[in-house]
Amino acid sequence: MHNFKKLKIWNESMKIVSESYKITRTFPKFETYGLMSQMNRSAVSIPSNISEGSSKSSDKHFNIYLENSLGSAFEWETQLNVAFNENYITEEKFLELEQQIKQIQKMISGFQSRLVL
Incomplete structure (x- = not known):
């Protein structure tokens, strides 16, 4: 068993949650x-x-x-692209969040590769 609150992948993904709520508050009603x-x-x-x-x-x-979790990260990345394509977020914000979600995807994959299956 792992203490999820000590896992970097959990902590970093919690930041995406906060960012998601922040940006979606600005979306059209x-x-x-x-x-x-x-x-x-x-x-x-x-x-x-x-x-x-x-x-x-x-x-x-x-x-x-x-x-x-990895599937949800890729799903969120796609939705981020939709938000950018619809001009709901700036290019600067898009690039920042795209980099963050790609980093989380790599971290999750890396964590998986270290598991004993």
Whole structure:
């Protein structure tokens, strides 16, 4: 078992959650139940799967949750692209967040490669 609060991948993904909520507050009102909701759910899913997986009895089971977390990270990256394409965020913010989510994806993959399966 891992203490998820001590995992760098969890802490870094929590920053994405905060960023997601911050930027989606600026989206048009009609996106409340669309992109805004989807982005925030994807962002929350990243650290949620890490923490849930950390409670599992084996690294093999933990890895399944890390796969889900990684999938949510890629989903969020796609939604970030949609937000940029729709001009909901600036290019500067897009590039900053794109770099952050790509770093988290690499960190999750790296963590997975160190698990004993």
